Amino acid sequence: MNLDAKIPEGPIEQKWSKHKLALPLVNPANKRKHKVIIVGTGLAGASAAATLSELGYQVEVFCFQDSPRRAHSIAAQGGINAAKNYQNDGDSVRRLAYDTVKGGDYRSREANVYRLAEVSANIIDQCVAQGVPFAREYGGHLANRSFGGAQVSRTFYARGQTGQQLLLGAYQALEKQVNAGAVKMHSRHEMLELVVVDGHARGIVTRDLVTGKLEAWAGDTVVLATGGYGNVFYLSTNAKGSNVTATWRAAKKGAGFANPCYTQIHPTCIPQAGDYQSKLTLMSESLRNDGRVWVPKKAGDARKPAQIPEEERDYYLERKYPSFGNLAPRDISSRAAKQVCDEGRGVGPGGRGVYLDFADAIKRVGKQVISERYGNLFDMYATITGDDPYTVPMRIYPAVHYTMGGLWVDYNLMSNLPGLHVIGEANFSDHGANRLGASALMQGLADGYFVLPYTISAYLATAKQPKLTSDHPEFKKAVDDARARMTKLLNVKGKRTVDSFHRELGVLLWNKCGMGRTEKGLKELLIEIPRLREEFWRNVNVPGSAESLNQALEKAGRVADFFEFAEVLVLDALDRDESCGGHFREEHEDQGEAKRDDEKFQHVSVWEWKGEGQAPVRHKEPLVFESFKPSIRSYK
Amino acid sequence: MSDKKMKLKLHVYRQASKDAAGAMKEYVVEDVSEHMSFLEMMDHLNEQLMNKGEEPIAFDHDCREGICGMCSMVINGIPHGGHRGVTACQLHMRHFKDGDEIFVEPWRARAFPVLRDLVVDRQAFDRIVAAGGYVSINTGGAPDANALPISKKEADLSMDAAACIGCGACVAACKNASAMLFVAAKASHLNHLPQGEPERYERVKKMAAQMDAEGFGTCSNYSSCEAVCPKEISVRVIAEFNRDLLKAQAK
Amino acid sequence: MAEASELRREAASEPLFGSLATFAMSSVGSKVVMAVTGIGLWLFITAHLAGNLTAFLGREIFNGYAAALHHNQPLLWGMRLALLIGFPLHILTAARTVALNRAARPVEYAWANKSPARAAAKTMMLSGAVVLAFLLYHLAHFTWRVTGPMPAAPLPSGDWDAYSMLVMGFQRPLIAGFYVLGQVLLAAHLSHGLYSMFQHLGLWGRRWTPWLQSAALVVGYGLCIAFASIPLAVLLGIIKP
Structure with a gap:
């Protein structure tokens, strides 16, 4: 597997600008001869589709939702980071890059991160010009807040709906291009296969989710912007439809899957209420700016929160991390919550919850101000739980939220499979082992608006692949493969529903490959997952036909892929015999903190699929830090 | 946290495909927890149906946190069920009681054809946005x-x-199936915004023309749209x- | 590619709402027609009321007003012409939008649409139809003089004794009752129409719009009470033969 990251030479500050100059361009007259296939319409996909079609390429876009506007980027609440330094508090491109590399526990590629920080300011300019209604001060200038463990105020936001507003900006840009006839949009189409011809990614196979029709689409390059795989855990903050199928199908065609074990567990979610639960709801991290996290000091204390006196409460984040307190980064806060719950001090049903208390903040600034800051979040909490957070502390617990792992890409955002570009959460590149708050929106838009449009041109200018259509035998074969898989699922006619399998897989992973991982637990998973997968293929019940709108069949295909992928995730977690960021191996800790092993594991683990029944092979891309020297990540 | 279990009688609209005829069908769903969301109750019913060898009820849903806009059910005659500022995915079963009868229907409008059961086609909205719902600026x-400022x-x-x-x-609630609240929002x-100003009058003309072409009704100021809007848009x-649009006629 | 998209946009922008007529046929435009004709009709009704109220001042003044109006042909025909255009436009546009709106929802809900809506708004068609029926009756009564009790012959001046027609008619409870009913439905119609026309014409103010609905209610029912006071006064013997 060729894992040349193609990082440009030179000082980190000049790498991107020099690289842009060196990239070959496509003649404007030739651009319209190239067809780009984009899968996914979140921030990364929609922004890339709009931008590439503005440049003149033919663009075909696919999403499984009923409209491109519904991609899960829409659910991001908190904000988007940018090194604008509007607050004059010492922010800079270098500081944002440093925070991100450190936040990722020195497991990301520093050149990519630096570029991300560099283009972050352009993103804000672009979005404002599109009409994204960011929050403003009375003077009419943009408002900022500090977010997710940053020491500077660099987060731009639009009420609690930043993701929605940014996505609408990109979606509207996309629709503008649809109207101009420059983009063909296919919603309710799910990608089922990647088509590779002569070693180059040349197209995809989709299923029309309304009619069931399988179709092949040929192009000059394929861009996957299909998001993360958090739903492998069944319960997560992801949308129900979020899945690994597109990236996993690509992995099975030869694309390397990087760092699958890096999963982010978000500390502030509403705890699970029952077995029927279908998803977990995130409460924006911004709540930690004013809320104080605590549990009773005594294990098994069943009193109501108001009856527990101050001296019998343990404000454990403030105690353990005095300089960051309640704002400690996500992985650290999550683990701390798990620890206190493991000690039997958790609150609420099942003892899996901690309090997030606003009583002090309300006393300090008044209910009015708190309501202005978090009104919609408080309402959402009350709607879901039936409790009033103004009078009773919220109960929160960590939940799977984001996946830092993804398909391996080089500096040009191209995977090891030529012609396959991967952007946004679907790739692995920028967040290392842990993502900081308000960085996902930044990365999605950076990739789509400002990075891929340059690098994809270079590929198209130099690849020189012959023109082909979807009549090519490889396309026909891919359609047949997709059909055969569906037929197989429909023909099992077993006794258990898809969801019941998915739920069971999720519980297995969450318990043994969630916030804490041990060699023993992971090895058990490597027996349990294949066993469950085998039962799935023997006993799953998928009613209906392949020629109609069949949501059970859609789910079955996705869960089948999760089953294969889960095993690679666990293998990676077992292989990475250290703790870093969101990957916490209980064998490697120092007073409860993650203990990295830079000597052995300062690399990206890239997994190569070797076929059914064969063990996947792990390759390495070593990580070199020239500008940001790895240090122990301490927030004490 | 108590957990009351309920038994409910549901009347759900079923339609096998876009061109098939549809009808309301009756279902009894048991063991419904008051902490379930409405969609989780539907999942629960679907599990029961599939375990009996029947096809599950198709319904649109995705984020299940009230922001993606995918869920679309008319519950007892009101889109999203009639709790202010709440989508069906955030409507919780504690608002119902044991023995309740509940009617669940798809959005009804000529511009939103039913694709299957409770799933409708809302691409008309995309086409209205494509007609002019953006600022014409390219990247860079x-x-x-x-x-x-x-x-x-x-x-x-x-x-x-x-x-x-x-x-x-808004369309589902409106007696006229008018899309004015969506389009005007x-x-x-x-x-x-100053960024939107240069195209302001062209924009409203084009969006209004597309809205009419899609076959939505006219606005009679019933204000039903405002009452059911999960984001409480005025x-x-x-x-x-x-x-x-009036000013645009003079331009 | 850029040039092509520009051409497309230019071509698309022309025929959209090219002329006023196409605008008037559009969904928003037809509501503007309703609002503008509605304002005209409302102004007419208000003027009509002012004239009617002279009945309280006695036979001489009322008949004098009726005769003056009758003899001022330009004013009379100007008004009739405005009504002859305004009414049909108002009614035909309403009928067209009703047809359009029915077509916009070909399949109704199995369980009645329970979405909250303004009651007066939902019954605009009904109140409008009853008002139209009332209007025809009213014309038959006073303008065409083909129904209701009539004085045996015109006054010596050649004018009809409008005062006597009014009193003789309203002394019959059935006729008076129908007039009162017509006014109540007109009030319901106006209480939504007067609010609605502001929306349709794009007149909205953070401070005054919340009051607008109450104001429309007061104006609508105020007109109703003033109109209905005449038949009631006749029935109660306040306006004497």
């Missing part, structure tokens, strides 16, 4: 974000309208849209 070359008041008015999630409840979002935006 944008001036510094703070170069143009925008008063907080205007930014807030813009944001109020931009909160629209495009679910289509998108226009208001952009028209309150009919103010409709007045603004009408004014801009």
Whole structure:
């Protein structure tokens, strides 16, 4: 597997600008001869589709939702980071890059991160010009807040709906291009296969989710912007439809899957209420700016929160991390919550919850101000739980939220499979082992608006692949493969529903490959997952036909892929015999903190699929830090 | 936290495909927890159906946290069930009681054809946005974000309208199946910002023309749309849209 | 590619709402027609009321007003012409939008649409139809004089004794009752129409719009009470033969 990251030479500050100059361009007259296939319409996909079609390429876009506007980027609440330094508090491109590399526990590629920080300011300019209604001060200038463990105020936001507003900006840009006839949009189409011809990614196979029709689409390059795989855990903050199928199908065609074990567990979610639960709801991290996290000091204390006196409460984040307190980064806060719950001090049903208390903040600034800051979040909490957070502390617990792992890409955002570009959460590149708050929106838009449009041109200018259509035998074969898989699922006619399998897989992973991982637990998973997968293929019940709108069949295909992928995730977690960021191996800790092993594991683990029944092979891309020297990540 | 279990009788609209005829069907669903969301109750019913060898009820849903705008059910005659500012995915079963009868139907409008059961086609909304619901700026070359101050008041008015999630409840609720709240909210979002100003009158003309071409009804100011909007968008935006469209005739 | 998209946009922008007529046929435009004709009709009704109220001042003044109006042909025909255009436009546009709106929802809900809506708004068609029926009756009564009790012959001046017609008619409870009913439905119609026309014409103010609905209610029912006071006064013997 060729894992040349193609990082440009030179000082980190000049790498991107020099690289842009060196990239070959496509003649404007030739651009319209190239067809780009984009899968996914979140921030990364929609922004890339709009931008590439503005440049003149033919663009075909696919999403499984009923409209491109519904991609899960829409659910991001908190904000988007940018090194604008509007607050004059010492922010800079270098500081944002440093925070991100450190936040990722020195497991990301520093050149990519630096570029991300560099283009972050352009993103804000672009979005404002599109009409994204960011929050403003009375003077009419943009408002900022500090977010997710940053020491500077660099987060731009639009009420609690930043993701929605940014996505609408990109979606509207996309629709503008649809109207101009420059983009063909296919919603309710799910990608089922990647088509590779002569070693180059040349197209995809989709299923029309309304009619069931399988179709092949040929192009000059394929861009996957299909998001993360958090739903492998069944319960997560992801949308129900979020899945690994597109990236996993690509992995099975030869694309390397990087760092699958890096999963982010978000500390502030509403705890699970029952077995029927279908998803977990995130409460924006911004709540930690004013809320104080605590549990009773005594294990098994069943009193109501108001009856527990101050001296019998343990404000454990403030105690353990005095300089960051309640704002400690996500992985650290999550683990701390798990620890206190493991000690039997958790609150609420099942003892899996901690309090997030606003009583002090309300006393300090008044209910009015708190309501202005978090009104919609408080309402959402009350709607879901039936409790009033103004009078009773919220109960929160960590939940799977984001996946830092993804398909391996080089500096040009191209995977090891030529012609396959991967952007946004679907790739692995920028967040290392842990993502900081308000960085996902930044990365999605950076990739789509400002990075891929340059690098994809270079590929198209130099690849020189012959023109082909979807009549090519490889396309026909891919359609047949997709059909055969569906037929197989429909023909099992077993006794258990898809969801019941998915739920069971999720519980297995969450318990043994969630916030804490041990060699023993992971090895058990490597027996349990294949066993469950085998039962799935023997006993799953998928009613209906392949020629109609069949949501059970859609789910079955996705869960089948999760089953294969889960095993690679666990293998990676077992292989990475250290703790870093969101990957916490209980064998490697120092007073409860993650203990990295830079000597052995300062690399990206890239997994190569070797076929059914064969063990996947792990390759390495070593990580070199020239500008940001790895240090122990301490927030004490 | 108590957990009351309920037994409910559901009447759900079933239609096998786009061209098939549909009808209401009756189902009894047991062991419904009061902590379930409405969609989790539907999941629960679907599990029961599949275990009996029947096909599950198709319904649109995705984020299940009230922001993607995908869920679309008329519950007892009201889109999203009639709790202010709440989508069906955030409607919780504690608002129902044991023995309740519940009617569940798809959005009904000529412009939103039923694809299957409770799933409808809302691409008409995409086409209306494509007709003019954007600022015509290409990527690159944008001036510094703070170069143009925008008063907080205007930014807030813009944001109020931009909160629209495009679910289509406004259309479903309106006696005339009018899309004015959706269309006007998108226009208001952009028209309150200086970036949207140059295309303001062209925008409303094009969006209105597309809205008519899609076959939505006219606005009779029932205000049902405002009452069911999960983002509580005010009919103010409709007045603004009408004014801009009138002015546009003179331009 | 860029040039092509520009051409497309230019071509698309022309025929959209090219002329006023196409605008008037559009969904927003037809509501503007309703609002503008509605304002005209409302102004007419208000003027009509002012004239009617002279009945309280006695036979001489009322008949004098009726005769003056009758003899001022330009004013009379100007008004009739405005009504002859305004009414049909109002009614035909309403009928067209009703047809359009029915077509916009070909399949109704199995369980009644329970979405909250303004009651007066939902019954605009009904109140409008009853008002139209009332209007025809009213014309038959006073303008065409083909129904209701009539004085045996015109006054010596050649004018009809409008005062006597009014009193003789309203002394019959059935006729008076129908007039009162017509006014109540007109009030319901106006209480939504007067609010609605502001929306349709894009007139919205953060401070005054919230009051507008109450104001429309007061104006609508105020007109109703003033109109209905005449038949009631006749029935109660306040306006004497």
